[in-house]
Structure formats: structure tokens, C-alpha cells
Amino acid sequence: MLPDLDELLASLRVVAIPMRVRFRGVTTREVALVEGPRGWGEFGPFPEYEPAEAARWLGAAVEAAWVGWPVAVRPSVPVNATVPAVGPERVAEVLARFPGCTTAKVKVAERGQTLDDDVARVAEVRAVMGPRARVRVDANGAWTVEEAVAALARLAPYDLEYSEQPCATVEELRDLRVALARNGIDVPVAADESIRRAEDPLRVRDLEAADIVVVKVAPLGGVAAALSVVEACGLPAVVSSALDTSVGIAAGVALAAALPDLDHACGLGTVALLDGDVTASSLVPVGGRLAVGRVAADADLLDRWAAPSDRVAWWRERVGACHARLEHLGREQP
Template sequence: MRVRFRGVEVREAALLHGPVGWGEFSPFLEYQPPEAARWLAAAVESAWLGWPDPVRAEVPVNATVPAVTPDQVPAVLARFDGARTAKVKVAERGQGLEDDVCRVAAVRDAMGPGGRIRVDANGGWSVAEATEALRRLAAYGIEYAEQPCAEVSELRELRLALARLGIDVPVAADESIRKAEDPLRVAREEAADLVVVKVAPLGGVRRALEIVGDCGLPAVVSSALDTSVGMAAGVALAAALPELPYACGLGTVALLGGDVGVPSLLPHAGVLPVGRVDADEALLDQWAATPERHEWWRARVTACHGVLSGNRVDP
């Protein structure tokens, strides 16, 4: 990683090659097989089945600003060519609200009054903390707050609190969709104004499309620090949605210190093209894992395949 993001400094991924092309299997290291298996299903869909037909040829993307200091903000934004929307990490462990306010203020200064800013707390606030934080951050023009609280009940309570106080910041659900046994609960309980969907954690492009359709809420497509191979699946989802009202969080290849895909899916003029990405053999050699990590990932694929086939094998 160019910049530490959500505690990650080195991103690991396994790539699968099938009759249709390449797929990426890259659940974060702490995810156990029952959760990680959905990521394998998405990789299999990509490499063996392919994706639904697109309805658009390019997808607008946002810049992603990790929990950096204000002086680092301009350099981070410069990696996202032409992006007029920025997602800013807040509620970082070890930091406080003043850090968040200063970071968001720096993003507003860098982007000017016409830029859009959204914040992502990854469920790190209580309802009271989120209410106070969004009260202060609203002064900078916040497009929405992504997963400000961890629980669906808290998101609903927060939406009601913001409405009572006249704080006009929509609430987006991310983890409450992609990590939930019941991803439709947020819509039933009116706990969010929009949903953030990621292909891999939901089990593939088709499954993600179903969830968006069933929720009946506006959707933002985001990524999980994928290589360009995995990012292409996110772009395929965004390209297949009937409506795409928001810029998508699919520009994070710019946060990586290297890539394995050709072409590398870096944003230009604020957009990404729709299409498949092939892994490059020379880049695969350059970024190859150690033999020990290779075997660890092979065992992980085997364990997750066991979950998908109903024959669970623990790694």
C-alpha cells in the first residue's frame, strides 16, 4: 500500500484463471471460511461465468482519503485524476473527532466548493458520537455518512436523531449489507437512505444486483482494496445497475504500490472504463508471494470451496 488504510499495509490476493478470464479472491486475512467463501463465489463467477451485460461504458469514481494528516490530503487526492467526489475515512482507531474535522476541512479546501465529500466511519461511532460528529462535519457539505454506527438499530436511531436536529446528512449502510445474514434488514427497518455494495463480499455481480433490487434504495458500488482484476468486477456491477446516481468507490488501485492487471484500472478524468482486465505474467512474477504464503492461500481456497460445496474443510 502507498498509504496505510484500515490497518492494511500489504494487500494479499489470490487470482484464479478460468475459461472466461481472471477472477480475484482476496478476503481480508482475518475473515474465516464461512464469510470468505462468498469472495470465492465472486471469483468463480468472474473466471468461469462472466458478468451481466453493461448498460453504460464508463463509471464515475470517487477519490479515497485514508486517515492521513491534513497536510497529506493534496497528495492523496492527486492520485485520483479528475475525481470530483472524495470519500474520507473517519473514526479511525487512535484518533479523535478533531482529527476527522481537520481532515475533512483539508479535503474541502483542496476540492473547492463544487467537490462532493462523503465520510466513512466503518461503524466506529456510537449514536451519540455519530450525531455530534455529523453535526460538526455537516458544515463542510457532506454527501452522506457511510456506516456511521455498527448496528442496524443504531443506524435507524441515528437517522431519527439527525432528522430531529435538522442535520441534513443521509446515512449509507455498508457493513450492514455486506457482512449481514439478512442484507435487506436495513431497508425494512428504514435504517439507511442508500446502500453501499461490494461484489466480492456479496458473492458476485449477480447476487449484488439482486440485493440492490430487493432493497429498493439507491446504491453506491465500492471496492475492498482490490487489484485491477478484482476491481473490474466492481466496475461490471456499477455498469449493470439500472441507475447509478453516485460516484463509486472503485478508484482504490491508486492506493496500491503495484498492480497485476493490464490495463491497470486507474481513474482518468474521474471515470473508469468498463471491461475485463487480464493478469500480466511479468507482474505476477514481480509481486509473487513467498512459497509459505502461496500455500496458505491454497489452503484458504480449499477451505472456502468446501463451504460453497457443503463439504467444509478447515484450513
């Protein structure tokens, strides 16, 4: 159900919200928001994504605003804390923004940092959260197989729940799982980018490249599409976000709430990393959980965080390119 481009652009608002801490190189998060008959949707592919990939993000925004989401099977979902590549002295400060969370995802393999930096950060997270907490690491595909084996050998003593996208390719993830088993390193492997950016996410399943899949609503084209991917993969799933405002996070919560099984905390507490939001009722964890429900953007906050006019023009052009891509795909379907 793709609305006309003019209808999309009529409600389009673009915001630029500063980050509290640098996250994957991002210091200001820009996203576009659209409003339809079902409410608000968020379109926020990162700037480097071409229309072929970014169009799926627009599809997710259209689903949220014009179509709606599948029925939830749980009223709330557990979420994890997210620790960027900060020094150990800032770990407690970051974790304090995620009250009640008993799982933490720790960024590792940051450009310009060393494995010693990663070990110090993970060690501090474990020390602050205690022995019963779950700690996972995310390398965003930065390691080779050999580097991942060496890194996880040093990080494994901190009792890792899993390592998220330690290597870039599906083939490398497969080879890493074999190498970890041979070396007696008991760290499960989760696929993230290999699910959300690969043309065929089911290759992860076919090559036995992961123990867990990490799914994001927007890169997969919406809640319904993501549910189909999880079902086809047949692996435990973790729902994560892409530095969304509360509007985008609500879609992630809708996905997590609709999964038949949910055994892991989800990476949906990232609004705490933003220095602002588009709603006064931000989706931040309460007791380590997020409630299922819609989020409405606030007009005053949309004005407060409004992006400069040149960036609005850039996003409007981008929406147009992605809309054309979705129209083309729609014509190709039988």
C-alpha cells in the same frame, strides 16, 4: 458453476502488494487470483474472515473466471477519490492520485485519532476540491449513535454527501437517522458493512436504517448476486471495492455498469492506493471515470509481487475451505 478444487488451485497465484499509505490498518494487500475460461477472477477476503463469509468472495472469483457478468448498460462509471486517515498536510498529495474525480470519500474515526483530526482532514478535502465537489465520510461502524450525532454535527458544515456506516449495527443506523432528523442535522446515512457482512442485508430496508446502500461484489458473492440485493433493497446504490487489484476492480465496474440507475460516484478508484498491480493496464480513473472491460493479469507482474511460499500455502488452504463451503451450499439448494 463451481469448478473442481484441483482446477481452481492449478491456476492460483497469490500476490502481496505494498500500500502507498496505511489503509484501515493494512500496509500490504494480499489476494489470490484464479484464471478460468472467462478470464481472471480475484479472491481477497481479509485474513480475519472465516470460511462462511469468505466463501462468498470465492463465489465472486468463480463468477468472474468461469461464468461471466451481466450485460452493461453504460460504457463507463464515475468514481470517487479515497482519502485515508492522513493528516491534512497529505490531503492534496492523495487527491492528486485521482485526477478528474469530483467526489471524495474521507476515512474518519480512525483508531488512535480524534474528532478534531477528522474535522481537519475533511476541512482540507473541501478546501482542496472546492465547493462544488461531493464529500462523503466513512467511519466503518466505529461510532456509537451519540458519538455519530456529535461527529456529524461538526462535519455537516462541510456539506457532506452522506455518512457511510457511521455505526456498527442496523439498529444503530436506524436510531441514528431518527436522532439526526430530531437534531436538524441534514446528513444522509449509507449502509456498507450492514449490507456486505450481515446475514440478511434486507434488514437495512425493513428497518429503514439507511438512505443509500453501498455494495461490493466479492462480499455479496458476485455481480449477479449484488444486483439482486440492490433490487430487493430498493435504495440508491454506490458500488465500492475492497482494496482490490485491477482484476477485482473490473468486477466492481461490471456491477456499477449493470445497475439500472447510478446517481453516485463509486468507490472503485482504490488501485491508486496500491504500490503496484497485477497488470500493466491498471484500472485507474481517466477524467474521473473507469471504462468497462476485462483485465488480464500479467505473468511478469504476478512474479514480481508473488507472496512468500508460506503465505501461498495459507491461501491454498483457505481456498480449499471456502470451496468445500460452496459445495455444501450447492448440495443444500433444491
